[in-house]
Amino acid sequence: xxxxxxxxxxxxxxxxxxxPERAGQDPQxxxxxxxxxxxxxxxxEFDNVYVNGALYDDFNGAPFSGPxxxxxxxxxxxxTGAGERRRPAGRQGxxxxxxxxxxxxxxxxxxxxxxxxxxxxxxxxxxxSTGSFAQARLVGAFYNDGTGSPSTGMTGDVLAFNxxxxxxxxxxxxxxx
Amino acid sequence: xxxLDEHRPHRLxxxxxxxxxxxxxxxxxxxxxxxxxxxxxxxxxxxxxxxLR
Numbered sequence: 001x002x003x004x005x006x007x008x009x010x011x012x013x014x015x016x017x018x019x020p021e022r023a024g025q026d027p028q029x030x031x032x033x034x035x036x037x038x039x040x041x042x043x044x045e046f047d048n049v050y051v052n053g054a055l056y057d058d059f060n061g062a063p064f065s066g067p068x069x070x071x072x073x074x075x076x077x078x079x080t081g082a083g084e085r086r087r088p089a090g091r092q093g094x095x096x097x098x099x100x101x102x103x104x105x106x107x108x109x110x111x112x113x114x115x116x117x118x119x120x121x122x123x124x125x126x127x128x129s130t131g132s133f134a135q136a137r138l139v140g141a142f143y144n145d146g147t148g149s150p151s152t153g154m155t156g157d158v159l160a161f162n163x164x165x166x167x168x169x170x171x172x173x174x175x176x177x
Numbered sequence: 178x179x180x181l182d183e184h185r186p187h188r189l190x191x192x193x194x195x196x197x198x199x200x201x202x203x204x205x206x207x208x209x210x211x212x213x214x215x216x217x218x219x220x221x222x223x224x225x226x227x228x229l230r
Contacts, residue, residue, distance in 0.1 A: 047199075117205035117212075124196050142206035162204040162213045172196060176204075176213035176222065 040132025044124040044164075051109060052117050106139075116142065122164060129166040137163030 049057045109115050118138045127134055141157040148156030161177040203214040211222045 048201075116207070117203075119201060119203045121199050121201050123199040127196050138202050138204040140204050140206060142211075160204060160206065160211050160213070162202045162215075164200065164202070174200065174202070174215050176211070176220070 040129045040134045041126070042124060042128075042134040042136055042166075043126035044122060044136045046107070046136075047121040047123070048119075050117075050119040051111075051115050056109070115140070124164050124172065127166050127172060130169045133165065133167045135163045135165035137161050137165070 047059060048055070118140060120138060122136050122138075124136055138161065140160050141154070142160065143158050145156045145158055148154065162174070163177070164172055164174050166172045201216050203212065203219060205212040209223065209225070211224075212219055213222065214220060
């Protein structure tokens, strides 16, 4: 799951003949796109994260929080600018924005290969998408179409997203991709 | 990474999301069909039969 200020999504479910499991990974990779250079930001919170139908993290302390969501795995390689991550009790916050590059903040599941279902409460508190694309979303790389291998990057991964987003100042919407 | 395919996004029945409101988002895959939803609404997408969704 992630909060991202600028995102390009061009991946979709694809028929699989050999689906080696890669479930639950956050597969997002920054893709160079002009939209990513115009700025924009989103701030919000994830809470009550369920995995495979069971509560996974409610950010209210042990036994949840921290160990099972790995924020360090999700830092966008293109980050250059502003942004802060806050983590009040009971919530996982995310805020990202910058003026020149794409920034993605992700939180991957420690046991991501066992994840086939995600649910989370998402609250977007601030959104600025003028000239850009801002979103907060759940992401799953649930299987591979057989052209790649789990040990060789993301080739062939089939991705799905459910996201709250706004593009260029539009009214925020939700969609599945 | 190779791009395999694209399809149009599926808008949920309640497309608008108001800033400050909390929404429960769902995303799942059962081995052949994707399930997605918001709050008490869910829908499915079968890549093999997209027109029957």
